[in-house]
Amino acid sequence: LIRSVGSADYRLPHTGFSYPASVPAAALAAEDADLIEHLAAQGRVRLHLTLTPQTLPDATGYNVVADLKGSEHPEQIVVVSGHLDSWDLGRGAIDDGAGVAIAMSAAELLQRLHLRPRYTLRVIAWMDEENGGGGHDAYAKTHVAEIAAHIAAIESDAGAGHPLGFSVKMSPKAVAALRPVLDVLQPVGSTVLRNTSVSPGSDIEPLVDAGVPGIGIIQDSRRYFDYHHTAADTLDKVDPQQLRENAAAMAVIGYAIAAMPEPLPR
Amino acid sequence: LIRSVGSADYRLPHTGFSYPASVPAAALAAEDADLIEHLAAQGRVRLHLTLTPQTLPDATGYNVVADLKGSEHPEQIVVVSGHLDSWDLGRGAIDDGAGVAIAMSAAELLQRLHLRPRYTLRVIAWMDEENGGGGHDAYAKTHVAEIAAHIAAIESDAGAGHPLGFSVKMSPKAVAALRPVLDVLQPVGSTVLRNTSVSPGSDIEPLVDAGVPGIGIIQDSRRYFDYHHTAADTLDKVDPQQLRENAAAMAVIGYAIAAMPEPLPR
Numbered sequence: 001l002i003r004s005v006g007s008a009d010y011r012l013p014h015t016g017f018s019y020p021a022s023v024p025a026a027a028l029a030a031e032d033a034d035l036i037e038h039l040a041a042q043g044r045v046r047l048h049l050t051l052t053p054q055t056l057p058d059a060t061g062y063n064v065v066a067d068l069k070g071s072e073h074p075e076q077i078v079v080v081s082g083h084l085d086s087w088d089l090g091r092g093a094i095d096d097g098a099g100v101a102i103a104m105s106a107a108e109l110l111q112r113l114h115l116r117p118r119y120t121l122r123v124i125a126w127m128d129e130e131n132g133g134g135g136h137d138a139y140a141k142t143h144v145a146e147i148a149a150h151i152a153a154i155e156s157d158a159g160a161g162h163p164l165g166f167s168v169k170m171s172p173k174a175v176a177a178l179r180p181v182l183d184v185l186q187p188v189g190s191t192v193l194r195n196t197s198v199s200p201g202s203d204i205e206p207l208v209d210a211g212v213p214g215i216g217i218i219q220d221s222r223r224y225f226d227y228h229h230t231a232a233d234t235l236d237k238v239d240p241q242q243l244r245e246n247a248a249a250m251a252v253i254g255y256a257i258a259a260m261p262e263p264l265p266r
Numbered sequence: 267l268i269r270s271v272g273s274a275d276y277r278l279p280h281t282g283f284s285y286p287a288s289v290p291a292a293a294l295a296a297e298d299a300d301l302i303e304h305l306a307a308q309g310r311v312r313l314h315l316t317l318t319p320q321t322l323p324d325a326t327g328y329n330v331v332a333d334l335k336g337s338e339h340p341e342q343i344v345v346v347s348g349h350l351d352s353w354d355l356g357r358g359a360i361d362d363g364a365g366v367a368i369a370m371s372a373a374e375l376l377q378r379l380h381l382r383p384r385y386t387l388r389v390i391a392w393m394d395e396e397n398g399g400g401g402h403d404a405y406a407k408t409h410v411a412e413i414a415a416h417i418a419a420i421e422s423d424a425g426a427g428h429p430l431g432f433s434v435k436m437s438p439k440a441v442a443a444l445r446p447v448l449d450v451l452q453p454v455g456s457t458v459l460r461n462t463s464v465s466p467g468s469d470i471e472p473l474v475d476a477g478v479p480g481i482g483i484i485q486d487s488r489r490y491f492d493y494h495h496t497a498a499d500t501l502d503k504v505d506p507q508q509l510r511e512n513a514a515a516m517a518v519i520g521y522a523i524a525a526m527p528e529p530l531p532r
Contacts, residue, residue, distance in 0.1 A: 010276035011356075011498040031500040064331040090277075232277040 001026055001047075003033035015087055015229045024051050060087070061127040063135045068107045068121040070258065071201065076119035077146070078258040079153040080106045080250055083129035083203055090233030098160035098238055098246070098259055100125045102217070105247030106254045117258030118242035119151055126203040129157070133202065140206035147210045153261045154215040155201030156246060159228075160238045163222035163249040165192025167200040172215035173265040181256040190249040192218055213264050216247055267292055267313075267453040274492035275276045281353055281403045281495045283506035318473035326492065327351070327393040334373045334387040344411070344524040345419040346372045346516055349395035349469055352470050356499030359489065364426035364504055364512070366391045368483070371513030372520045383524030385417055392469040395423070399468065406472035413476045419468030420481040420520055422512060425494075426504045427486035429460025429515040433466040436479035439531040456515040458484055479530050483515055 004027045006014030011029040026049060028036070039045045064084065070076060082099020086092020107123050109118075127135035140147070152170075165182070168175060175193065182191045199205035200216030208214035220239050220242075227233045269294045272280030277295040292315060294302070295392065305311045329511060330350065348365020353360020373389050376382075393401035405415070418436075431448070434441060448457045465471035466482030474480035486508075493499045523530050 008276060009498065009502060010274060010278055010492075011496075012276055012278075013501065031498065031502055034502055035500075227274075230277075232275065232297065234277065234301075236275060236297055236300055 001027055001033075001036075003027070004029050005017065006030075006225050006230060007030065008230070008232075010232070012078040012230040012232060014225070015089060024049070026051055032037055035246065045190045061135065063127050063139055066104075068110060068117065068123070070119040070121075071116045072118045073144075074120050075149055076263060077122045077150050078117070078119055078254055079122050079124055079150060079155075079204065079207070080254045081124040081126060081153070081155045081201075081203060082127040082157060083135070085128055085130050085135075086233070087229045088166070089231045090227070090229070092161040092233060093235045094233050094237050095228055096129065096157045097235075098243060099156035101243065102156045102160070102246045102250045103149075103154075106251040108257055109247060109251040115255060117255055118259045118260070119263070121254055121258045124203075129203050133205075136203040136206055147207065147212065150212045152205035152213045152215060152257045153201075153207040154217075154250065154257075155204045156217045156219075156250060157201055157203065158217070158219040158221050159224045160243045160246055161224065162242045163188065163190040164218045165190045165194065166221060166249075166253060167194045167196045167216045168214065169196050169198070169200055169208050169217050170189045170215075170264070171266055174213045177260070177264055178253075178256070181253060184256070185249060186250050188245050188248050188252075190217075190245070193214070194218065211266060212238060213266070215253060217246060219246070267294055267299075269293070270295050272296075272491050272494065272496060276498070278496040281355060284309045292314070292317055292394045295376055308414035315319065316448045324400075326465060329393050329405055330391040332370075332373065332389045332497040334383065336378060336385040336387075336391070337382045338384045338507075340386050341412075341415055342529060343386050343388045343416045344383070344385055345390055345416060345421075345469075345470065345472060345473070346391040346519055346520045347392060347419070347421050347467075347469060348423060349392040349401070351394055351396050352497045352499070356493070356495070357495045357501065358499060359501045360425040360499050360503050361494055362395065362423045363501075364509060365422035367379045367509065368422045368426070368512045369420075372517040375513060375517040376521055381521060383521055384526070385524045385529070387520055387524045390469075395469055397442070399471075400430070402469040402472055405422045406476070413473065413478065416473055418479045418481060419467075419473040419521045420483075420516065420523075422483045422485075422516060423467055423469065424483070424485040424487050425490045425513055426509045427488070428508045429454065430484045430486060431456045431460065432515075432519060433462045433482045433484050434480065435462050435466055435474050436481075436530070437532060440479045443489065443526070443530055444519075444522070447519060450518050450522070451515060452509050454514050454518075456483075456511070460484065475511075479532070481519060483492070483512060485512070
């Protein structure tokens, strides 16, 4: 039994993996963990647990991929992405419906503004981020010969809160090439560029591990773990204005990279 | 089906009575009501409901009553009270465990300070506030001959938030007699005295209707309906400092009335 790792005090257990899977395991809402702690301090505690999970056989799922073809080098690719699957007790609005909407919006905004990128902007809605990463693993395997043609991989997977900027894993040269782009995002307030030593997103990790510059949107996540992996991850948690800010941040960074005269340096 | 009347956005349905009881009825969490509203705007909506309530036969419950006997007129009574029962999906910490604790604390504080009131301070933990008011009805019936000996009835039933003061139903003369007491509560910040035309508490209503001056603590209730009648009404929602402020407010107002040379005027 673990105390729920969520941050809300609304008796909502946060769900996720429990290992080893062969041992019955459960997450308790913070309030119930508190109660057991208080009782345990007074003596022996007996719990009656009814656990109903099942492990079903794997089913086939699909990444959804759409290309806005590049005008000069359509074979060169800039990925903008989020993931399609979610924990089933909520509706996956912030984890990660928002990310999928943000990635789709980036392409839609370029279309609407009649901006044709030099390289291909590839929108990916990853499947199976939550349950082992089968989608991004399959993508990396299928596209192994074209990994070198991936200029950058961008992901949004921390909700739809106000975008503060980007966490990146790339060379100092690439960071230097990207920095002027942030000026464009001054009105949106997305000006942070933070270097990380790990992949800035779980779905782009195979690409980043193969040397592709990786970018994740840094969202204001103060309320994210109030709702993440709970029954309350529903659409009302997505603020339309903040979603638009994220779409702007993803569109600007994606288009900037897809329109550079030379691909972002490795 | 009604949209939950609670104020939190954590997919917690607020529970309460549904009338008429012979028609299946349920409260939906705000998020689910939103979803149905969106779907209904697009066409016909079908719901599958599994409702499991039962109406069980009435069982015997008890008001719990304790007297701190008055030194001069023990037959004259000042009631301080909260209610014992609660909705069963939470633990009833704010509705109304807090009220019972506050009323008990009032008597306990007087004992600890060796303050003996002139009239009897009666602590009542009412039974059955939530399900029809059987407890306070029985009290009024049992004590019908002594109603005139009840100097005042005080209740706390809006949680344990910071006490801002008191809502009262009493004569202008009684209000005037009570106003100087508020000076003592300046350090606690409980200085509001608000006249109401209805009983300032549901359990003291039979006494107030019979002419007994009634007093309810006005709590800061900004978060009260986030938790009220939900699974999240648990002890962690009670802030110890704010609970102490309530105990102080109840003790001061209760003792002041129980120590006046003449009973509070009707």
